[in-house]
Amino acid sequence: MTTTPILPSVNNLHKKLFGPISVPERLLLGPGPSNSHPSVLEALSLNPVGHLDPFYISLMGEVQELLRYVWQTDNRLTLPMSGTGSAAMEATIANVVEPGDTVLVAIKGYFGHRLADMAGRYRANVQTIEKQWGEAFSLDEIERALVKYKPAVFGIVHAETSTGVCQPMEGIGELCRKHNALLLLDTVTSLGGVPLYLDKWKVDLAYSCSQKGLSCPPGLGPFTINSRGEEKLSQRSGKVPNWYLDVSLLNKYWGSDRVYHHTAPVNMNFGIRESLRLIAEEGLENSWKRHLDNANLLWSGLQSLGLKMHVNPDLRLATLTTVCIPSGVDGKAFSLHLLNNFGVEIGGGLGDLAGMVWRIGLMGYNSKRENVERILSLFESELPKFR
Numbered sequence: 001m002t003t004t005p006i007l008p009s010v011n012n013l014h015k016k017l018f019g020p021i022s023v024p025e026r027l028l029l030g031p032g033p034s035n036s037h038p039s040v041l042e043a044l045s046l047n048p049v050g051h052l053d054p055f056y057i058s059l060m061g062e063v064q065e066l067l068r069y070v071w072q073t074d075n076r077l078t079l080p081m082s083g084t085g086s087a088a089m090e091a092t093i094a095n096v097v098e099p100g101d102t103v104l105v106a107i108k109g110y111f112g113h114r115l116a117d118m119a120g121r122y123r124a125n126v127q128t129i130e131k132q133w134g135e136a137f138s139l140d141e142i143e144r145a146l147v148k149y150k151p152a153v154f155g156i157v158h159a160e161t162s163t164g165v166c167q168p169m170e171g172i173g174e175l176c177r178k179h180n181a182l183l184l185l186d187t188v189t190s191l192g193g194v195p196l197y198l199d200k201w202k203v204d205l206a207y208s209c210s211q212k213g214l215s216c217p218p219g220l221g222p223f224t225i226n227s228r229g230e231e232k233l234s235q236r237s238g239k240v241p242n243w244y245l246d247v248s249l250l251n252k253y254w255g256s257d258r259v260y261h262h263t264a265p266v267n268m269n270f271g272i273r274e275s276l277r278l279i280a281e282e283g284l285e286n287s288w289k290r291h292l293d294n295a296n297l298l299w300s301g302l303q304s305l306g307l308k309m310h311v312n313p314d315l316r317l318a319t320l321t322t323v324c325i326p327s328g329v330d331g332k333a334f335s336l337h338l339l340n341n342f343g344v345e346i347g348g349g350l351g352d353l354a355g356m357v358w359r360i361g362l363m364g365y366n367s368k369r370e371n372v373e374r375i376l377s378l379f380e381s382e383l384p385k386f387r
Helices: 040-042 054-071 085-096 112-123 139-149 172-179 227-234 247-254 264-283 284-304 332-342 369-386
Strands: 077-082 102-107 125-130 153-157 182-186 205-207 222-226 319-324 357-361
Touching: 040 264, 077 085, 077 112, 077 264, 085 112, 085 182, 085 205, 085 222, 085 227, 085 247, 102 112, 102 139, 102 369, 112 125, 112 153, 125 139, 139 153, 139 172, 139 182, 172 182, 182 227, 222 227, 222 264, 222 284, 227 247, 264 284, 284 319, 284 369, 319 332, 332 357, 332 369
Parallel strands: 102 125, 102 153, 153 182, 182 205
Antiparallel strands: 077 222, 205 222, 319 357
16 A cells, blocks of 8 residues: 655745736847748647657658758758757857867857857867958958968858858858868858858858748757768767767768657747748749848838948848948937837847947848838838937
8 A cells, every 4th residue: 555645835936827928019120030921830839749750750851851952952961950040050060170170260240259169169279360340251361261270170151140241152162172171151141041052162061040031930950061071070089079969869860760869849840841841932042032122122221211231232131231320329229119119129239339230130031021111111200219
């Protein structure tokens, strides 16, 4: 006969009787996340299935194939990391960097600094080259650094979220091959919205996120590595120091073996599958054109209001625009005014550009003419109140 154990009294100090969640309506025109397409939200709300269910395993393959399409790559090892974009960012470093490896990072904004920080935490010999926040690197600058530092890995941000700069990529991959370095590319703010050709550009590793150009909520970090990167991974002298992000283990789950690694976020993969399906349905070239058309409309409208763009036209991102805050205007107060009174979010500057720019995102589902017209109308009517 069993006896019922005597348990201590429950502490109700933190028991709060909250009502169901009620989310305010927001138009997210900042640096991310973007609003999700209704069908993506619908996919997220479906009942989950097991992470080894045959239906889910089939869906995993569809997600991988669609990621190859939007990245324009044939890479075998292409998958969404179970984590935000920063998890995928760290995965690129964790898998190919060993202690003592020289990692060269081209820094032209906030996220170049993050790449360098992560590489240092994996005990790399980190070297950097830097440009002003709002500029891009030339091929000559990159090659001089490759010759000087002889890195095993060269990391650069394609679409710098902090500055609104799109780094020209033609020729960089060839330089990295010439100097025996892996090319690691941050595509967080470019995937789905800006022309991107991983294989043609000879990119060896890349990562992105779910919540910007793909318009899926944050929670997945697309990752890809080519055969050159896989060779570096296979030649490691020791195990990848991050178990969760070790793609040699993840490959057994996302590859043909389908061996359990972790409990995957099933519903997040429902969502990203739908967001990628929508891009494929629209066509990648059409998505890129839509983003550029709406960005041009935004740039023209802001300039007609007397506002200055931070980045020269030839380097501007179609997904994210940095607008110089006029002298005497409290940029943060204006952003809060738009959010609190109109439900419209725009971002402020980071790092070197803190207090100097607003960041306006037109990404994925949010890249629409009506959203451009709405933000321009608000700048026209509300900004004079802050001068």
